[in-house]
Amino acid sequence: EVQLVQSGAEVKKPGESLKISCKGSGYSFTSYWIGWVRQMPGKGLEWMGIIYPGDSDTRYSPSFQGQVTISADKSISTAYLQWSSLKASDTAMYYCARRVGDQNAFDIWGQGTMVTVSS
Amino acid sequence: QSVLTQPPSASGTPGQRVTISCSGSSSNIGSNTVNWYQQLPGTAPKLLIYSNNQRPSGVPDRFSGSKSGTSASLAISGLQSEDEADYYCAAWDDSLNVYVFGTGTKVTVL
Numbered sequence: 001e002v003q004l005v006q007s008g009a010e011v012k013k014p015g016e017s018l019k020i021s022c023k024g025s026g027y028s029f030t031s032y033w034i035g036w037v038r039q040m041p042g043k044g045l046e047w048m049g050i051i052y053p054g055d056s057d058t059r060y061s062p063s064f065q066g067q068v069t070i071s072a073d074k075s076i077s078t079a080y081l082q083w084s085s086l087k088a089s090d091t092a093m094y095y096c097a098r099r100v101g102d103q104n105a106f107d108i109w110g111q112g113t114m115v116t117v118s119s
Numbered sequence: 120q121s122v123l124t125q126p127p128s129a130s131g132t133p134g135q136r137v138t139i140s141c142s143g144s145s146s147n148i149g150s151n152t153v154n155w156y157q158q159l160p161g162t163a164p165k166l167l168i169y170s171n172n173q174r175p176s177g178v179p180d181r182f183s184g185s186k187s188g189t190s191a192s193l194a195i196s197g198l199q200s201e202d203e204a205d206y207y208c209a210a211w212d213d214s215l216n217v218y219v220f221g222t223g224t225k226v227t228v229l
Contacts, residue, residue, distance in 0.1 A: 111163055
């Protein structure tokens with residue numbers, strides 16, 4: 001079965017660092033781009049950026065450039081999203097998703113990781 | 120603030136047809152294909168339509184997509200209670216260099 005499994009919910013304080021993960025299985029992890037999508041509480045979907053695990057080519061949305069770091073370890077079929085200094089406004093659900101073909105469609109989604117940042 | 124505009128809500132009774140619009144511009148819908156996602160309450164989004172009008176395996180043919188110029192539409196025919204969800208259109212934007220999602224439409228089955 002093709003799937004993406006994300007790490008569990010996190011509760012952090014402002015200023016702390018965090019790295020969440022997304023592990024792919026059931027397909028060639030290095031052959032598909034993996035994107036990250038933010039959904040703030042009660043809000044819509046926002047594309048944060050994307051990485052190609054095969055060569056770690058990474059693209060960021062201008063809105064998230066410099067705010068987060070996207071990376072991947074192809075040896076363990078895992079993509080990451082990390083923050084060096086969290087803010088309360090980073091509280092959201094974060095999804096990873098596999099991009100299929102050239103049409104920018106995301107066909108497989110992780111279950112989501114809820115990140116809560118509160119003092 | 121999304122560059123793809125959808126109506127905030129749509130509704131219908133079981134068996135009815137519901138249509139959701141998605142309005143964009145020449146830099147996104149006008150020059151790239153449109154995808155649609157369904158997000159059931161408390162779950163991750165699911166790809167519903169890709170490349171304007173293609174259904175992934177397993178998606179019922181009650182769902183159909185279309186595109187004309189800088190707008191796209193999702194139609195749900197034979198509405199069912201399990202179709203209650205949020206629906207998002209999405210497309211690449213060549214000017215912003217980002218994948219943009221629509222504002223989202225909540226579908227309610229009356």
